[in-house]
Amino acid sequence: xxxxxxxxxxxxxxxxxVGLAATAPLSRAQAMRTDRLNILCWEGYNTxxxxxxFRDRHPxxxxxxxxxxxxPDMINKLRAGEVNVWDLxxxxxxxxxGQLYPEGLIKPLDQDRFLPYFERMLPEFTAPYPLAxxxxxxxxxxxxxxxxxxxxxxxxxxxxxxAEEQGWKLFLDPAMTSRFGILTYDNWNIIHMCLTGDLNPFxxxxxxxxxxxxxxxETIFGGAKLRTxxxxxxxxxxxxxxxxxxxxxxxxxxxxxRLDGLTNIRGxxxxxxxxxxxxxxxxxxxxxxxxxPDPSSLAADFLEFVQExxxxxxxxxxxxxxxxxxxxxxxxxxxxxxxxxxDAIQWDTLADEMSRSVEYDVVASYDELSKMYNAAxxx
Amino acid sequence: MERLDRRLGALTAxxxxxxxxxxxxxxxxxxxxxxxxxxxxxxxxxQPDFSAYAELLRQGYWKSLAWSLGMALxxxxxxxxxxxxxxxxxxxxxxxxxxxxxxxxxxxxFVSENIRLFGWVLTLMKGGLIEGYVRHLTGVGFxxxxxxxxxxxxxxxxxxxxxxxxxxxxxxSMVPDDARxxxxxxxxxxxxxxxxxxxxxxxxxxxxGCLLTFVLATGAVAESKLLGGQVVVVIxxxxxxxxxxxxxxxxGSALAMVLIAxxxxxxxxxxxxxxxxxxxxxxx
Numbered sequence: 054x055x056x057x058x059x060x061x062x063x064x065x066x067x068x069x070x071v072g073l074a075a076t077a078p079l080s081r082a083q084a085m086r087t088d089r090l091n092i093l094c095w096e097g098y099n100t101x102x103x104x105x106x107f108r109d110r111h112p113x114x115x116x117x118x119x120x121x122x123x124x125p126d127m128i129n130k131l132r133a134g135e136v137n138v139w140d141l142x143x144x145x146x147x148x149x150x151g152q153l154y155p156e157g158l159i160k161p162l163d164q165d166r167f168l169p170y171f172e173r174m175l176p177e178f179t180a181p182y183p184l185a186x187x188x189x190x191x192x193x194x195x196x197x198x199x200x201x202x203x204x205x206x207x208x209x210x211x212x213x214x215x216a217e218e219q220g221w222k223l224f225l226d227p228a229m230t231s232r233f234g235i236l237t238y239d240n241w242n243i244i245h246m247c248l249t250g251d252l253n254p255f256x257x258x259x260x261x262x263x264x265x266x267x268x269x270x271e272t273i274f275g276g277a278k279l280r281t282x283x284x285x286x287x288x289x290x291x292x293x294x295x296x297x298x299x300x301x302x303x304x305x306x307x308x309x310x311r312l313d314g315l316t317n318i319r320g321x322x323x324x325x326x327x328x329x330x331x332x333x334x335x336x337x338x339x340x341x342x343x344x345x346p347d348p349s350s351l352a353a354d355f356l357e358f359v360q361e362x363x364x365x366x367x368x369x370x371x372x373x374x375x376x377x378x379x380x381x382x383x384x385x386x387x388x389x390x391x392x393x394x395x396d397a398i399q400w401d402t403l404a405d406e407m408s409r410s411v412e413y414d415v416v417a418s419y420d421e422l423s424k425m426y427n428a429a430x431x432x
Numbered sequence: 433m434e435r436l437d438r439r440l441g442a443l444t445a446x447x448x449x450x451x452x453x454x455x456x457x458x459x460x461x462x463x464x465x466x467x468x469x470x471x472x473x474x475x476x477x478x479q480p481d482f483s484a485y486a487e488l489l490r491q492g493y494w495k496s497l498a499w500s501l502g503m504a505l506x507x508x509x510x511x512x513x514x515x516x517x518x519x520x521x522x523x524x525x526x527x528x529x530x531x532x533x534x535x536x537x538x539x540x541x542f543v544s545e546n547i548r549l550f551g552w553v554l555t556l557m558k559g560g561l562i563e564g565y566v567r568h569l570t571g572v573g574f575x576x577x578x579x580x581x582x583x584x585x586x587x588x589x590x591x592x593x594x595x596x597x598x599x600x601x602x603x604x605s606m607v608p609d610d611a612r613x614x615x616x617x618x619x620x621x622x623x624x625x626x627x628x629x630x631x632x633x634x635x636x637x638x639x640x641g642c643l644l645t646f647v648l649a650t651g652a653v654a655e656s657k658l659l660g661g662q663v664v665v666v667i668x669x670x671x672x673x674x675x676x677x678x679x680x681x682x683x684g685s686a687l688a689m690v691l692i693a694x695x696x697x698x699x700x701x702x703x704x705x706x707x708x709x710x711x712x713x714x715x716x
Contacts, residue, residue, distance in 0.1 A: 061441065122676075278661070280661050293559035
């Protein structure tokens with residue numbers, strides 16, 4: 054017997070495989086309809102500590118959580134048609150109100166079910182938190198993790214008092230040349246470079262402002278020793294003395310190093326700045342219901358589930374980064390944090406830093422600033 | 433009969449053609465279509481205005497393109513020189529040791545590129561394996577070896593070595609020993625044998641190796657991010673930024689199209705110059 058593979062038999066075989074593969078999604082689609090929940094989120098909600106207990110309560114459900122790398126990246130997915138895929142989206146505060154809700158990508162939450170949770174949150178959120186609402190008064194997201202986000206220093210090299218007092222100008226100081234890094238969270242850097250140039254990024258910027266921004270961006274990129282979008286690499290460089298500070302960072306980025314005992318790594322909120330005297334910025338994540346045409350009833354259940362004390366703690370203390378959660382206003386949640394964990398999230402100064410920070414918002418002149426920023430980055 | 437046969441042939445090939453069209457061509461067509469759309473739109477139902485290409489010229493993206501192409505070219509040239517002796521030994525000298533070497537090189541591919549590069553970061557950074565030991569032993573420390581252009585090229589060479597080595601070894605194995613022997617008997621020097629016998633006969637392997645490494649290195653982004661500390665911004669990074677932070681799909685698509693056009697042209701020219709059938713095992 055001869056063993057030959059002709060082109061025709063190869064093509065025929067391939068056709069059979071393709072045919073089988075083409076029918077595969079049909080069976081999967083049927084499985085999806087019964088009981089499933091897909092979550093698009095920042096890392097933390099996708100850990101076993103959070104998903105495990107929910108799976109135990111809903112043994113028949115298929116649960117999938119995918120973490121994104123940036124807010125715009127996650128929003129892109131919904132825009133590209135993945136509203137059919139996801140049931141929940143977790144992004145920072147301005148997007149729900151500014152883009153997701155107006156574009157019909159998310160839908161309102163049941164106020165009777167979710168408003169009572171605001172009463173047990175930290176004072177900053179009990180009002181309740183304004184950005185969780187759309188202009189039409191609908192509740193469009195639940196706040197949970199948050200954190201001041203400005204810059205990070207090694208307090209052995211630059212004291213906290215000096216850093217807070219100098220604020221953003223620290224990075225324009227010629228003495229700091231090649232002593233700092235830039236964490237390339239580009240949308241954050243644009244905000245922070247405006248603040249460095251005494252500009253309010255959340256209001257439209259004029260020609261003179263653009264000129265200031267351009268100079269600021271060029272000075273900061275020119276003085277930086279390294280740039281990376283990896284917070285671990287940035288903390289490592291800070292710990293081993295390669296740099297003394299990094300531009301753009303906060304509790305979110307400093308906490309992993311702090312929990313390891315390196316409490317000289319500290320997120321700094323400037324004591325003064327150009328927006329009503331404030332120079333810091335705070336991010337607050339909102340989790341919203343995706344406007345999925347084939348909605349999953351588990352989505353709202355999950356949103357309620359993450360308000361529970363143990364789960365709130367698991368979300369705040371997920372692997373990777375550690376962050377305060379708005380639910381810490383409830384003693385049952387707060388008591389779950391030990392002294393070291395509270396120190397990792399800089400609890401001692403958190404309320405004070407929040408009072409010196411403005412809300413992260415959509416940058417008014419983002420397109421022009423983004424072009425200048427990228428040109429400065431290119432060198 | 434023959435016509436029926438041909439029609440049946442076309443019919444059986446249809447699923448394959450459809451699969452290729454859907455999985456390979458369709459995404460490219462979508463990117464191409466987006467690239468001519470006006471700035472910042474998220475659907476294809478707009479009047480094309482090619483503004484993204486104008487923006488691309490205005491905003492100095494050529495710098496990133498030049499860095500990517502330059503570093504890819506440098507790493508390809510270094511890899512060719514570096515891999516030639518090794519590939520020669522694998523094809524002609526090592527015999528059974530070749531298998532061990534192959535397994536060793538292939539095994540490195542089992543570990544994610546990012547993890548391998550981060551291993552190098554830990555080795556080269558200040559207080560890392562090298563500087564830490566030197567400082568411990570001599571008391572004299574130095575700055576980190578990271579965050580410069582040569583280290584990015586080093587990263588490219590390190591990551592893409594297998595993609596040059598194996599095609600090159602395959603190419604060199606096609607050079608008949610008799611041809612080299614004959615050239616030597618006729619008095620050709622070692623250099624002349626290399627230049628006039630080995631290189632032309634191993635050309636398919638050289639071209640495939642160079643194309644693979646060059647194309648992959650042009651689109652590489654992790655090396656400049658992890659090892660280079662983004663001391664230069666590469667074109668793949670710009671594409672990513674345009675799609676995500678920039679929220680400008682047409683600009684990202686235009687950048688991608690320019691890259692595809694340049695790399696595609698180079699690939700077509702390269703492939704046309706050699707007999708690829710030879711390396712696929714069909715001898716004539």
